[in-house]
Amino acid sequence: MIEKKNYYFVFKRVFDILFSIFGLVITAPVILMFGIFIKLETPGPVFFIQERVGLNGKNFNVLKLRSMGIDAEKNGAQWAEKNDPRVTKIGAFIRKTRIDELPQFINVIKGDMSLVGPRPERPIFTEQFNREIPGFIDRLAVKPGLTGWAQVNGGYEISPKDKLEYDRYYIKNLSITMDIIIILKTVKVCVTGNGAR
Template sequence: MYPLFSKKSIKRKKKGNFFEEFVFHDSPIAKDYKQKKSFYITYGKRIGDIIFSTMLILFTWPIILFAMLVIKLDSPGPILYIQQRVGLYGNYFQLFKLRTMREGADQSGPEYTLSGDSRITRIGSFLRIRRLDELPQLINVLKGEMSLVGPRPLTPLLTQKYHQEELGFIHRLSIQPGLTGLVQVSGGDNLTIKEKVILDAYYMKHISFTMDLKILLKTCLVILTGDGAR
């Protein structure tokens, strides 16, 4: 396993949150990613994100509008759920989702959702199984806060927790977080933190248009079957 930080990889900033204090260009995993300097990594990935996320929004907006209406009729509370997540190099951003839980479900703080979680609404269960609750994150992709494919962004609390538990977890912040990723199509929440670290590192080392396309196609299969969702 790679060392978490080298002395050269730590850059202190006068302002910013815990994660913004570290820049990972000198970590072995980040070096593998940055040294490729391929057209796809430098330009193609972002161009593809803009084109495909725009197409997906145009294609799915009737589904999104219908889901928003049903959410409003099903339970009281806002239609959208907005939560702070950790993105590239530790920058915080607001992630958008369709609300799938009852209002006030996270008053005790962000928690991992468990199978059969009583906080999930009736329509919320269906939206989660088909991953439709994630569709508003296409806006995050257009804004440049996320990519279509990459490690899933977590809350600051969970990011710091896993950073303390598993060596190398923090390296995932060297790459843009994604709407879907290798972890999600390889077992998702059923994987251990160590297994997720290995898969994130593998993705960063072998990132390519072909790999991203395969992950997107496998994601479509997950959506159709509901496999791995909760």
């Protein structure tokens, strides 16, 4: 099914590049401003780089504005929770509005990600969830996205199992129209802050 959509993936890649370049230029002042706020609130780097699993299981480094303290994972990898105490005050705001994700336009331009697709998980959690939920790696059949069907329908509060079902639905129904719907829904999510964690 995916092989028959080559035209879609060509269009999607061109759109990803053009939209991300435009988006990066437009949001650069916002990234800079919150980068300053992050430095003023806590010591450490402005950006947070973390390994994620991408298309066909290939790992890449995702780029985000740092929303937690530098010792957030001193006890090992942890999945973020609602009202996570590791999140800083500025971090809570940029996570709620998804501003922390804006640097990922760079990941999209590089080709690691697409604007729309399943949100990429960390290798350790991908392995764990695939053991607990056989087929979880089915999500890796397409590029991960800056936003996705699961995010606009359930945000970060949904379980990995439900996330898989939403992502499978997206992969089964790939289309330009669906991508546009997800992007428009994402704007609404960013404005309302629904699903933040």
